[in-house]
Amino acid sequence: MVGAVVELEFASRFPDVxxxxxxxSAEALAGPGGTARALHALADFDAYSAALRAVLVDRLAAEIAEEPLEGRHGQPTRLSGNIAHAVxxxxxxxxxGTSEHTAARALNFSTALVNTHPAVHEALASGDITEAHARALVDQAATLPQHAAEPYALEALARxxxxxxxxxxxGEFRxxxxxxxxxxxxxxMAHRRAAARxxxxxxxxxxxxxxxxxxxxxxxxxxTGMYERTDALARAARRADGEARTLAQLRADALAHAVLGARERTAAAPSAAVPFPEELLAEVKAEIVVHIPLAVALGASDAPAILDGHGAIDPATARALAAAAPTWQRLFTDAEGTPLALxxxxYRPPAGLRRFLQYRDGACRVPGCTRPAQNTEADHTTEWQDGGTTDAANLALLCPQHHALKSLALHHLTHDRTTEDTDGTDGTGTPAPALxxxxxxxxxLPAEPLDRDHVLAPRATDHPPRGPSGKPATRGEPPGTPAHGADVAVREESPPPF
Structure with missing residues (x-):
């Protein structure tokens, strides 16, 4: 039974623009083939909207390029000198509300579509092609020399x-x-291949x-050689007695085995055997950071943990990674050894303060930027030359690009004096400044630290760990008894508690 026709109407929230x-039309939808015609009409509107958006994005870039972008005097050359594009x-x-990677793709596409490929832009605006067709064409044309890009686009458009x-x-057109x-x-081809490498x-x-x-x-x-080698290892392992994994699973496990350099299995094991993923955890040599609520580390909770650079992981994997770690490190407040105010x-924050900032902020503090903390730079919110201090309350992590925009005084990061500094404590006991x-x-826009509460916040079913007194641990307990829900990184020379 076809559902009742619903009248839909759109009016912009910005009628002045x-x-x-x-x-x-409810009448058109009710007639024969009305729904199909409506979908065709909507596809035309989507194409026109994409063409109009490209014009506006290109115009935005042109307006910014006309702004005085010299920024703060005395700064070295930043962003390869292409400041207008970065801004x-x-x-x-x-x-x-997108990532800067997505925004950069949109900007590059719009600029090329409007200025280099007017025929493609016209075809998009008229609904002859979709935005996906236009993107496929513009992406390929961008890899051609400038004099060859437009003739190529015209021939591709004709096909x-x-x-x-x-x-x-x-997909076909791409x-x-x-x-x-x-x-x-x-x-x-030889020169292009060398450049592509x-x-x-x-x-x-x-x-x-x-x-x-x-x-x-x-x-x-x-x-191709890597894939063929991985496939050969997987097919050889599949012939072993009792092997139940699929060929696809064996390829994945063989690749993990090759990269992580797992130790040889015992002589009794088949030479072609491929370890399971769980057997490779002890072979992870690179430093990885896992945020584990104490209740999870002790096995008292089945809540998730967080693997930096990924997100939520299951508690069993988190405990296995912690057990395989050669050392643990734990973050303390200034009363317990980590200086938070110099x-x-x-000028430069020491290693302990830097580690604290990485844990507290989690990523670049600029809204929407997902650059992980280990790839950021510690920035003085109030600049050092303006009297700023090297304190946790005056330091925030910014990725190199956003740090450059702030240093050039084109974008600004400031303390929000209208908000109490209660953002993002995440169990450290020291709040992140509201920025x-x-x-x-x-x-x-609010520049908030990475939100981990949706994973690490204690649940009603969790049992709080006990302090030396036998009562639930609190922040008043002695060092070594972390607050419930506090993340682990662990005191060095301390063995895992399992």
Whole structure:
């Protein structure tokens, strides 16, 4: 049974900028094929909206480029001298509530679409292609020399439909555009390959349920060889008696085994055996940071822990990682050994204070920036040359790009004097200062520390750990008895409590 037709109407929240409205015709929807026609109409509107957004994003970048961007005097060259682009990306991310990576892609796409590929922009505005088609074309054209980009785009655009007139799907068109680019590129394949090798890299994408996707951009022959070797190991292991893992699972485990350098199994084990992921935890040599509520570390709670750079992990894995760690480190307040306030006696925070800031802030403090704490720089909110102190209350972690924007006085990070400093204690007992990030165009956003409460906050079913008195531990207990819910990093030379 088809549901009742609902009249839908759109009116902008900014009628002074976006005039008029949209209304779905209930009569048209009720007729034969009405729903299909409505979806076609909406696809046209989506394409037009994308084309208009590209014009506005390009205009925003042009307006920022016209602003005086010299910034604070006496600063070294930052952001490779391309300050206007960095500011535009930051502004766009704040405006649209996206990451700066997404904002940078949107800015680069919009600038190229409007200025370099007007025919593609026109096709998008008219609904002849979708935004996905336009992105596939612009992405491929961006890798061509400037004089070859527009002719390539015109030829690719002419092939967006099949010989019978069907609009190719974005996936089909992306493959076609990639192959066409290889044929029309004026440079030699050898030179292009040498340049492309400079972009090789590895990156990590967190997934759900304690999993991650590990990706690598490598030369084709290297990656193919790695895959064939991994596949051969997996197929050999699959022939072992009692092996129940799928071939896909064995490939993943063989790759983890190869990278982590697991010790050889006993002589009685088959030479082609591939360890299970759990057997590799003890082989992790790189320093990793796990935030574990004490109740979880002691086995009194099955709440999740946090693996820095990923997110929530199950308590059993957290305990196994903690047990395999060669040393533990624990963060204390200043009364227990970590200096949190140096005043004007030193400019650079010492290692203990830096570690405290990494734990407290968790990531770059700029709203929407997810750069992890270990890849950030400690910044004086009130600049050192302006009388700022090297204290936890005057220090915040910023990624290099946002640190540069603040140092150039193009964006500003200031204390929020209207809010009590109660943000983000996360069990440290020392609150993070309430800060405001203000962009060049005046957007003012709260600059908060990483929120871990959704994972680490104690639950009603958790049993609080006991102090020496036998009563639930509190912050008044002696050192070595952390507050309930406090994260572990652990006192060195202390063995794990399990």
């Amino acid at each position: 976006l005039a008029g409205g949209l209304e779905v 535009a990306v930051s502004e766009l991310a704040a405006l649209q 967006v439909r099949t010989r019978q007139g069907r609009l190719r799907t974005p 493959a076609l555009a990639r192959d066409l680019r290889e044929r029309l590129h004026p440079g030699s 400079e972009d090789r890299r590895v990156w990590l994408q967190p997934e759900g349920d304690g999993m991650c996707t590990l990706s690598a951009l490598l030369p084709a022959e290297t990656a 005043g004007r006696t030193a 405001i990030w203000t962009t060049l165009l005046g957007q003012a």
